Amino acid sequence: MAVDTLTLTVLAAIYIAVTFYLGYLGYKKTKCSEDYLVAGRSSHPIIIALSYGATFISTSAIVGFGGAAANLGMGLIWLTVLNIGIGILLAFVVFGKKTREIGQRLSAITFPDLMGKIYKSPALQYISGFIIIVGMPLYTAAILIGGARFIEPTFNMEYTSALLIFAAIVAIYVFFGGLIAVMYTDALQGAIMLIGMSFLIVLTYVYLGGITAANTALTNMADMVPKALADQGMTGWTSMPELGSPIWFTLITTLVLGVGIGVLAQPQLIVRFMTAKDGKSLNRAVLVGGPFILMMTGVAFTVGALSNVWFYQQDGTIAITAAGGNVDAIIPLFITQAMPDIFVVIFLLTLLSAAMSTLSGLFHAMGTALVCDIWGRGRECALSLRANQCGLIVMIIVSLVIAFVLPGSIIARATAMFMGLCASAFLPAFAVGVYARTPSTRAAIWSMVSGTAVWFFWTAFVHAAEAKPLGICQALTGQVTLLGAPWTVIDPLIIALPVSAVIMAVMQLRSAREQDGAVEVPA
């Protein structure tokens, strides 16, 4: 790397110091458990937007999916369309305001608590909490690995130390400052990410001769698409893959739909809606959130694809070859080789911010799920700061243990898996819960359980990308997957979400007709 370690260490130290100061402000403002759990329900719109966006966008979105765009092309821009259309507009306008209103009316403090109170069902709170404490540590571990893998070479640190220090830094401010500290630091981290990504897109197009020249150069490289990808349907970096080809299915079902829809039902993001003081705050947050997401994923996917032109101009090769076949290495390699030294520092802080902001939200959501929703559901002690802090520590330790066990190449896959699981399990019950006048408890439980079960089945027995490394299907049936193509490339979400949605809809309609098992949401 061109930047000397001393400069980087000093800047990183300043960044960490400011982060801790914001964490301290959060600590000082935290007077009661409602402050710790839902930031006192009085967050500023810009802080809500930046916190939501920075938690939404992890290192995986920039490095993992940016690398995927370098490999598969600009078709990933459709994920940005869903990120903004669903992840911001639909999430804030359709779900956010209702969630805030109901959350405040029912005094809900976590996502499972919200579900339990809407449906007046302790079982739903337990099930939601259980899915979170089982599924979320995997995603958290992937973010931890991503952060540690990046800190390791940057600061010449041993991997194990990098992992522990990274987790400890985030844990300290979440532990003491709760959600207020999380959201303050998220806002700082979101601002750094915005600066970093703005520089990245401008400099990339400047270096490649402007928008049309750069895109044309990438179009003209279509004959350099690796044979293995071309055989699976890839047609170039500025065109979509052949309709119905394996790459088209992966691009559309796993990357675009899986992640694009999955974001709607993520507990750590839904809690952000409950931190808003009023509907106005969420309207104002939309103004910041949409452009923020465009500058994150839109830039990452565009620059990822265009990095092929830069590597071709330098070495006569494409990005994936220059990165030695490692998709996750493409964006960092492009940054360090193509960008000026000062930008390398800004980008390193951008990546650190992306990882820390996501991690802090996940730590907080897991800890509160364990304490408020599982261990102490209905108990007064579950609302104490000390109890929640203990829950946080337990879940951080669990995530760290998983991080030491998981392989390093799991980052983007774990992100897509977690989002798919959340959507399959939570989305139909959450949507009906916030909108129906008499949401059916039985429908919600069956929808949640069936969505989760089908998602796990498809992941372990059909979807080759997970079934193969997991090996459960191989061990039980002697086959890698139960079904053949094209099912093996169709993401579990595409099957599990319709199943849970249909079950929710059918049972809800029946229940509404019969008024059997339905509950009235208190007005």
Place this chain on the structure above:
Amino acid sequence: MILGIPDLQIVIGYGLAIGLALACIVYGLLNWNREGEEDGS
């Protein structure tokens, strides 16, 4: 070919991404002081 991109699906994707980001700005400005429908204002 628009701005060097030959596939209309990609061009539409970029158009929608930028359009939706602008729609977020417009929505935020138009509803700056408006509460939700349920609040009756």
